[in-house]
Amino acid sequence: MTDTLAGALKTRSNDHSHLTGAFHGRIGLGWHQPTPAVAAQGRPLSVVLPALNTAYALPAVLDALAAQRTAGPVEVIVVDDASTDATFEIARRHPAVTTAVRLAARSGSAAARNAGARLAQAENLLFVDADMVLPTHVLADFAARACPETVLTGFRHNLPYQSGPGGLVLPDSPPQLAADHRVTWTPPVNTRLLYSGITLTEPLDGRPLDATDDFQNLGHGRFYYDWDLPRMAVTALLGVPRERLVDVGGFDAAFGQIGWGMEDTHLGAALIAARCLVIPLRQAVGYHLDPPDAAAQWQTKAAAWPATLAHYRALLAQPAPTGRGRDFATATDKLVTDAEVITS
Numbered sequence: 001m002t003d004t005l006a007g008a009l010k011t012r013s014n015d016h017s018h019l020t021g022a023f024h025g026r027i028g029l030g031w032h033q034p035t036p037a038v039a040a041q042g043r044p045l046s047v048v049l050p051a052l053n054t055a056y057a058l059p060a061v062l063d064a065l066a067a068q069r070t071a072g073p074v075e076v077i078v079v080d081d082a083s084t085d086a087t088f089e090i091a092r093r094h095p096a097v098t099t100a101v102r103l104a105a106r107s108g109s110a111a112a113r114n115a116g117a118r119l120a121q122a123e124n125l126l127f128v129d130a131d132m133v134l135p136t137h138v139l140a141d142f143a144a145r146a147c148p149e150t151v152l153t154g155f156r157h158n159l160p161y162q163s164g165p166g167g168l169v170l171p172d173s174p175p176q177l178a179a180d181h182r183v184t185w186t187p188p189v190n191t192r193l194l195y196s197g198i199t200l201t202e203p204l205d206g207r208p209l210d211a212t213d214d215f216q217n218l219g220h221g222r223f224y225y226d227w228d229l230p231r232m233a234v235t236a237l238l239g240v241p242r243e244r245l246v247d248v249g250g251f252d253a254a255f256g257q258i259g260w261g262m263e264d265t266h267l268g269a270a271l272i273a274a275r276c277l278v279i280p281l282r283q284a285v286g287y288h289l290d291p292p293d294a295a296a297q298w299q300t301k302a303a304a305w306p307a308t309l310a311h312y313r314a315l316l317a318q319p320a321p322t323g324r325g326r327d328f329a330t331a332t333d334k335l336v337t338d339a340e341v342i343t344s
């Protein structure tokens with residue numbers, strides 16, 4: 001039925017060729033080329049990082065943001081979700097950070113992102129995980145291409161935690177696009193895939209990004225095996241128009257109360273229903289740093305996955321969210337009022 005979020009997704013195309021083509025005509029730069037700083041001039045960007053016990057990675061993440069080569073105005077908002085380590089102290093003292101927020105109580109990453117979006121001044125938001133180290137061109141990549149109808153997604157190269165005498169150890173080589181599961185994907189055989197529910201009986205060398213023509217073939221609710229268009233919106237590195245995000249009510253904070261995951265997929269679905277197009281930036285790839293206790297954290301996350309997926313399925317059966325700006329303001333104002341906020 002078209003009056004549900006799932007139904008609305010089936011009516012939406014993801015043909016973004018007119019936008020990528022217009023960008024090339026206006027800038028003279030390929031959509032997937034690293035962006036010179038000057039191309040972002042006059043295009044403000046608010047970078048929002050939700051952070052929970054990320055002291056092991058946050059200095060490197062913020063150093064990388066400080067080193068960005070962009071001519072556009074940038075504010076960096078770090079929202080600490082009541083960490084028990086030095087996350088907030090690192091954020092409040094780092095020169096790259098415009099606003100450091102410490103929530104009064106653990107609220108989940110969805111609520112933390114909403115609080116950051118409420119404080120943001122720019123029309124375009126870039127959500128970055130607090131364990132994502134970005135190459136120097138990435139902020140310019142997003143700022144130069146952002147517009148009111150785009151959801152821009154970057155990619156992540158997961159990196160095992162490694163420390164040395166000087167602290168966190170990072171590779172000298174740049175992160176690789178192929179390391180992201182949306183680019184190179186090898187699903188299990190004879191196992192029910194959790195998202196789509198299908199079972200593959202033969203090995204698959206999956207290439208979601210290439211096979212879907214930069215996600216364009218995922219329009220109208222179509223799948224590439226276990227991948228659909230909302231799943232491509234991953235908040236490790238995701239650019240969204242602030243006005244559209246507010247209108248759909250932001251991230252559904254209930255996901256953070258249930259467990260881990262799916263709040264970004266639901267936001268992607270809501271924005272697609274609101275006529276946004278999901279467009280990848282192949283050049284925007286960051287190192288996603290695993291925590292020291294990665295194995296234990298993944299066990300906890302995996303245990304919560306069925307419940308968050310069930311909540312997402314329930315939301316798909318409800319009407320597509322719209323006109324929720326007042327509710328968004330009420331919920332986030334409460335979070336921000338109770339929080340400690342330090343502005344540089």
